[in-house]
Amino acid sequence: MTWDEELDAIGLLCPLPVLKARKRLLAMAEGTVLLMRADDPAAIVDVPHFCSEAGHEMISQNSEGAELRFFIRKGGG
Numbered sequence: 001m002t003w004d005e006e007l008d009a010i011g012l013l014c015p016l017p018v019l020k021a022r023k024r025l026l027a028m029a030e031g032t033v034l035l036m037r038a039d040d041p042a043a044i045v046d047v048p049h050f051c052s053e054a055g056h057e058m059i060s061q062n063s064e065g066a067e068l069r070f071f072i073r074k075g076g077g
Helices: 016-026 043-054
Strands: 005-009 033-038 057-064 067-073
Touching (some): 016 033, 016 043, 033 043, 043 067
Antiparallel strands (some): 033 067, 057 067
16 A cells, blocks of 8 residues: 555554644645554554544554554545
């Protein structure tokens, strides 16, 4: 999968990964894709919830060991 920007949230705990994703997405154009990497187990719940509430599309999420990878397409809202 390709993405336009990447956010490294490794080592950050809730709520920082979501707050940093919100800030990064605000600066991105509608329809672009953000790859967010995190290792906070709470992100599995927090990031999809944030996307749903903020109008972004969670394209996919997967893990590689302890690293979680979230692909988020910026919505228009």
